Amino acid sequence: MSLALLSGHPQGAGVGAMPVSTQGPGDALRAETPAQLMEGIRREATARLLPLLGETLRSERARVQKSLEAATGDSPARAMESEDLASLTVLAAELIQHEQKWQKALGEVFAVWPDPPVAQGHDAYSLLSDDELQAQLIGQPVAEALDRRFESVRDIIDRRLHTLAxxxxxxxxxxxxxxxxxxVESFLRAFDAGDCGRRLRAALLRRHEALLDGELAALYGWCNTRLAEAGCALAGDSDQAALIAGLGGSMDAVPANKTRIWETGNAVARAGAGASPASRLEAPRGNLLRRHARRQRDDRRAELDAAERSFLRDEFMSTLALLQADRLLPPGTSHAARxxxxxxxxxxxxxxxxxxxxxxxEQDEAMTVVGALFDRLAERHTLGPAAREKLALLAVPWLHLALEDPQLFEPSSPPAMQVLSLLVELWDGTDGGDAQSLELQTLADRVADAILDAPHGDGRVFAAQLAQIDAALAAGRRRAEAVERRTWQALRGRERLDAARRQASFELQRRLEGRPLLPSVAGFLDVEWRQxxxxxxxxxxDASDRYREVLSLGDALVESDGLAANDGGSAVAxxxxxxxxxxxxxxxxxxxxxxxxxxxxxGLVAEHASPTPRQVHVPTAPAGDDAPLLPDDADLVAGLADTRFSEGQRFVQPGAAGVGRTLRLAWRSSLSGACLLVNAxxxxxxxxxxxxxxxxxxxxHLQARPPNGGAVSEALSTLAARAGAA
Incomplete structure (x- = not known):
């Protein structure tokens, strides 16, 4: 790390330049507000980086043109390069529009500072689009490579921004x-998937990376100097006392062990600072859970007061990262204890x-809330030993999220919580004898390993794994839905037939009513008319004209039988x-x-015309293969009105030897309310x-799972209800 960067001056500055923490910046620069300072940095960055977009297009177009001139024949590669050349020509003609999109994207990053920008085009329940997934796949390696090359100077700027924040x-x-x-994200938003294909977009990004590589050193050096001249010292360097004094704090507040001043966030804060961020104020459920956790912490006050100090934030995060890497948690009675x-x-x-x-x-409250959440998930779901242990290990990255994201426990359900719900559902009720169930368990294990192997604190892994789960489940889900559809369509047809037969039998019984009838009349009503x-x-x-006509025919036949019994003569004929x-x-x-x-x-007419003995007819019972789908005494009206269960709800059928299997309510009859449960x-x-x-x-014999919102939503709602009651 160069002395010039640490001092806030670019290389080539005067040898006698004073360190940032002791030299006196100009009054005009010190008088700037943080917003004015960041706006100046935005304008300078735009002026330096915006021309690189046009240079990227020109460089890539020259390369493609040269490649086409050197190529011979009509190979597929030549055809693709010809297509790329046409796309580059269009992009160059619309360069102003792409520059405006780039400026808008970068402006949004500065607009929300010091908060990070929210994901573009996302709501709480959405998955990554194809464009966003493509951008992540081609953009992340480039961003990581640039970060590694400029890690030292970027770290200095980060520490100055920490003080400014x-x-x-x-x-x-x-x-x-x-x-x-x-x-990188701003560049990808300037040239999105609708503007050019994935191959050309990746090539443009590689070209842009080379141009950024040559420009960022100068831009970062300028930015470091600008922040230093504005009085933004390096958070965490050895000049803490002077920094506090320079920001209006009291020198008496500096403890003997100076590192203690960084405990509230590892940044220099104004004296008396204590306002909560807006994000905390907008997290009612999370605040309720934290308050409840704070009451539990008060029960251990003596133990906490005996300690000489608290974990520093960086110290805690580093330890947490090592714990995640070790993948080893000591045994304990609860996840928080572990x-x-x-x-x-x-x-x-x-x-x-x-x-x-x-x-x-803050650390203790987060551990308590995360531990309670994972306790509830483990308690409410049928998990095998391996799945239980992997779930416990996942509490480590979720603890990091709880410290970084105040909105984590809100009903909006960020991607991390959606992934956790899906993992628990995939592990829940695994049937060792069902290949499909084992495949789902393997998928959950693979996703959990990817989260645990991801860099500590990298929140992008959750959205990426959410997309991976959705892609992996898509084919199996389509197959299962096709089987389900055939099953419930057959059941619905059979149930409608049962309902029709039930209604016809009811109408037949009304007309027989113990009444003696001619055998031909009773037989006709029992067979042809009922069908x-x-x-x-x-x-x-049953409201149609045709239905009413058939009913009238049955009534007329019974009346004609009565006329014949009373010697109706010509009236019967x-x-x-x-x-x-x-x-x-x-x-x-x-x-x-x-x-x-x-x-x-x-035969029917002959019996009417001749004296034939009449008798009470007993309706024919249905044949064995015509037996009703549901018992005759089923309360169809009550079943139809029942709202306890809904389509899509999951159930677990416990097995005799441990974990059982998962069933799903695939269909509810609109005629009877009957519930069809299917396997994976x-x-x-x-x-x-x-x-x-x-x-x-x-x-x-069955265990019901929450009908809506998933496992995590149910667990958090239960914890919030308990906290509110307490």
């Missing part, structure tokens, strides 16, 4: 708007005596003649041929009325 009462580490990742013991274990390896150091309030009535219900509905077309239609719907139909009707492959497992399903849950 402290003037705004900002706790925590501010973002660096000139960090490589923001510059986190605390794990931190002390790693700190002991670094020479920190646990008897002399304690966790500060025609069921078909009219299925095809046209007239009545039968009027009904013959409708009677023939009933026979045709049953599939009878014309000859069989005429024979059937002839979409195959039918259970078809139950809501009361029967509830009985299985009450008996422990």
């Amino acid at each position: 402290a003037r705004l009462q900002y706790r925590g580490r501010p973002s660096n708007p000139l960090a490589a990742r923001f510059l 986190l605390r013991e794990g931190m002390y274990m790693v700190a002991g390896g670094l020479g920190i005596d646990r008897r002399t150091v304690a966790f500060d309030a 025609a009535l069921a078909q009219a219900w299925l095809r046209d509905g 007239d009545r039968l003649l009027g009904m013959l077309p409708a009677l023939r239609d009933c026979c045709a719907q049953c599939g009878a041929d014309p000859a069989a139909t005429e024979a059937r009707l002839a 492959s979409g195959t039918r497992e259970l078809l139950l009325m809501p009361d029967a399903l509830q009985a299985m849950i009450d008996s422990g």
Whole structure:
């Protein structure tokens, strides 16, 4: 690290330049507000970096043109380069528009400083788009490479920005708007996937990286000097007392061990600072959980007061990073206890005596809340031993998130919480005998390993793994949904048929009512008429004209039988003649041929005309293969009105030897309320009325999972309710 950078002056400055912390900057620069200072840095960065966009296009166009001139034949590579050349020509013609998009992207980074910019185009429930995933895949390696090359000077600027942010009462580490990742993101937003293909976009980014490599050293040097002249000292250097005095603080406030002044955020703060960031004020559920955790901390006040000091923030984060890398948590009664013991274990390896150091309030509250969340997840889900241990290890990166993101526990559900919900659901109820279930468990293990292996504090891993889970599940989900659809469509057709038959049997019973009838009349009503009535219900509905016509035919046939019994004479004949077309239609719907139909009707007319004994008819019971899908005594009205269960809800069926299997409510009947439960492959497992399903849950044969919002949402809602009650 050069002395020129540390002093805030570029190389070539006078040898006798004083250190930043002791020389007196101009009054005009010191009088600038942080907003004015950052606006000046933005303007200078724009002036230096904006021309690089045009230079990037010109350089890449020259390369493609040269390659085309050297190529011969009509190879696929030549065709692609010709297409790239055409795209570059269009991009160059629209350069002003792309420069405006770049300026807008970089301006948004500066506009929210000291906070980092929010993800573009995202809401709480969205996944990465193809464009965003592509930008992340090609942009992250470039940003990391630039960060490594300029790590020393960027670290100096970061520390000066930390001090500047402290003037705004900002706790925590501010973002660096000139960090490589923001510059790369701004470039990718200037030339998005709609402007050029992925291959050309990646080539442009590589060309832009080379140009940035030659420009950033000078820009960073200028920025460092500008911040130094404005009185922004290096947060954490050995001149803390002078810094505090320069910012209006009291020298009496400096402790004997000067490193203690960095405990509230490792930045220089104004005397009396203590205002909470706006993000904390907008996190009601998180604040409720932290207050509840603070009451638990008060119960251990004697233990905490015995310590000589608290963990420094950087000290805590470094220890947390090592704990994540070690992948080893000591046993304990709760996840919070395991986190605390794990931190002390790693700190002991670094020479920190646990008897002399304690966790500060923010650290302890975060461990308590995260521990309670993971306790609830482990308690409410059926996880195998390996999954339980991996879940415990994941509490480490989520502890880091809890310290960095005040909104983590809010109902908005950031990507990290969505990933955690999905992981728990994938691990929950793994069936060792089901290949699909084992595949889901392997996916969860792979995602958990990727999160644990990611650089400590890199929040991008959650959005990336969320996209990975969605992509991995897509094909299996489509197959399962196809199987489910065929299953419930068949069930719905069968259930409609049952309902039609049930209604037809009801209407038949109303007309029989213990009434003696001619055998031919009773037989016709029992077979042809009942079937025609069921078909009219299925095809046209019970409010249709066709359905009412069939009902009227049954009534007319019963009346004609009554007339014949009373020796109606010609009136019976007239009545039968009027009904013959409708009677023939009933026979045709049953599939009878014309000859069989005429024979059937002839027998019916003959019995009306001759004295034939009448008897009470018992309706024919359905054949074995026509048995109803649901029992006759099922309370269909109650089942239809039941709202305890909803489509998509998960259930776990415990196994006899440990972890069971996961079932999902794939369909609820709109006729009866019946619930279809399928396995991971979409195959039918259970078809139950809501009361029967509830009985299985009450008996422990099934375990219901939250219907909406996922595992984490249910856990946080429960914890918040407990905290509110306490």
